[in-house]
Amino acid sequence: MNISEKSKGIIDSCRFCWMCRHICPIGNATGLERNTARARALGASLVVRGATKLKEISDNIYECTLCGACTNNCMTGWDPKVFIQELKTEIVLNGVAPDYIMGLIEKYQTTGNVYGVLACACLNDLVNNDSDVLFFAGQDAILKTPESVKNSIALLNKAGVKVSFGLDQDSSAAWWFLTGKTAETLSVATKTAEKLNQFKTVVVYDPVDYKLFLHEYKEWGIDITAKVIGFNEYLLSLIENGSLKVKNNGKAYSLQDNYAYARELDDTQTGRKLISKVGVVKDMLLIGKEANLAGQLIMAEYMPNVMTEVALNRWQNAINMDCKTIVTENPAEYLALKATTPDGYQVLSVEEMILENI
């Protein structure tokens, strides 16, 4: 198996350690022993030692969301995501990927996305290339939550910001998730960077894309010369400089910290500052860097029941602390929580929260 020494070091450190078991959103949803960083590492270590085959562990590798809760929890700093992503590349290149993963890859190759759907016609009117500020909604929002795209652009327009927008906005997040660092991942990323670099400023809606631009693109040697800024941060700046007028209604909102913002980009505050502009922050358990993931759209394609449990577990955190309104920061978690909302509770995206207070 062709994986880096770095990955082998992480595998050998994690294979007998259970310390992060309690925070894995998948393990907590399934109760399965294999859904732990230690089980994935143990399986990989046995492959490295020739005691089992790569195919035997491939399903389990794809049962990880890459949310990084385990990485954040590790007092030593081991990052299981590193070997998981390298293993995905090995799995795909060796032709032992599970059928459902191959199905998604084929769907992407056929339709341009893993969901096999077209962008909503309702977004066509928003397409333009007139501004030097690009609103990068990302594939998930364009394909799965078009209302979020419309609302976000409307909000920016209210603040006097005209933005360019296109329907082909693929950060390569899906390729990265499915195959790790492959030629296809890099090819899509390179083309996307070229597009971004035609603009002065890029406002990135989905923190998962934002993280990819700031971290992985850099690691892959793909330069982004445009100024890239997260949607939350941009919104906050518009409110603070007076371009966007909001009122504070005193309502309690609970932030569903997205892992990319909180753990990868070290930003646990911008979302809360936004809430503070229009209401009051009421936190539930497992917030900030310890945030419990609520949804992942690609995994919902091949393990929908588990992802429903993941969302329900997050709702349980909200219920236990009487957090009635959850505010999400990305499309995957918005959809997952929306689909499982208990009676008497509510989920809003950040832009919906701001819009209800203008």
Added chain:
Amino acid sequence: MNDFLFTQILTELEDAVGRENCSVKEIDKVTHSVDYFWLSRMWADRGRRMPEADFVVSPKDATETSKVLKIANYYKIPVTTWGGGGGTQGGAIPLCGGILLDTKRMNKIYEVNTESMYIECGAGAIYKHVEWAANEKGYATMHYPSSLTCSTVGGFLAHRGIGVVSTKYGKIDDMVLQMEVVLPNGDIINTSSAPKHAAGPDLNQIFIGSEGTLGIITKAQIRIYVQPEVRRFRGFLFKDMHSAFVASREILQKFKPSVMRLYNEAETASLIKKIVGVEKPGAFMNIAYEGVKEIVDVEEKILLETFAKYGAEDLGSEYGEKWWKEKITFFYPGHMMDLPQMFGTMDTIAPYDKIEKIYYAMKEAIETNFPQAKFIAHFSHWYEWGSMIYDRFIIDEKDVPKDPVEAMRLHNAIWNLGVRTAIANGGVVNDHHGVGMKLGRLMKEQYGPAMQVFEGIKKSLDPNGIMNPFKLGL
């Protein structure tokens, strides 16, 4: 077993727990074959496969557990119960194959009862999740072992676990009110509705520590506590272990601190220096005392006066607070002993009139007979009548046999000597990690004819001997 019969049993198990909760996948068998036991880890590290179950099942409750046990009894298939797999004694390893019953689907928090101060939960709940449930209501479980985040309620009960604030709040066996247990024949029973009574022997205490050999704990009521108004720490440095023992014994006659941890000179100079930063030579002791502020003020005064009398250097609160913050850090890879080292924790417990003698006897036995082994120890759980030793041997890579068979031989020889020394001097075979397969052979040496009580209960409840074979010496 032939394919036909195997498939027949598989379909019956699927019928009991649902097809998606019954696995014969290699990944599930492999991940349930290695627990925290050094031998299982070494075996896997050397590229060998540990004994694996034939079926991995995850029942959701006592009813499904009952169905599984009825099937197992009919076909006379071994059943090994797996909680978190964080045990150090090999208790969860399916040595004889058969059914591996993973309890983690039984993880429901049924009730947080703030009137009678308990949480009722499935035995497969990760203890940290129970702690979160308590915290959400403003309470705490006060069970904080290093494996808090890895292990289940049932796992702690089955192995008589203990946490770092045990001196004040007790062991896990002090923290449970009522339990639901599925007997090997599939009957579902409940222990008495209150843990203190005069209604015959204590059913709780028959199943606590039984390590899955007498039945499967499926639900428990776990105590919760009011969060302390204050929790204060004080570090001390004793010149020698004897004065620390005497001072500690005296403190326990006056009040109960929550944390009491005394590290011998070798562990002070290694782990404590590395993690907590204590540089001076001596025996480091960390004490925490907590509760209502006025009472804690008095306890602090008594503590300082008593320890000063025995020459302890007061290191203030800094090291103790650092220790509290880092108390789990000790156990993360990179901070803890790990392969390729060989290591083990031979924890024992004894009354005060024996504990010091046991410590020195074990130290001498290990250091004399296995000069390649480093011996470190701390004393982390204290009572009015005695204390436990958490003593460890560590052998560096160069002295660990490459041949796994020879490695096992050396490992077991050290354990035999260490534990037999403890027993010979009045100690108990184990304090809070349990027995498992690691120490099963030493149970008869510990108990002598008293072992027939355990054997009688086992034979009566599990006549087919299907429950966790070769564990607990049964």
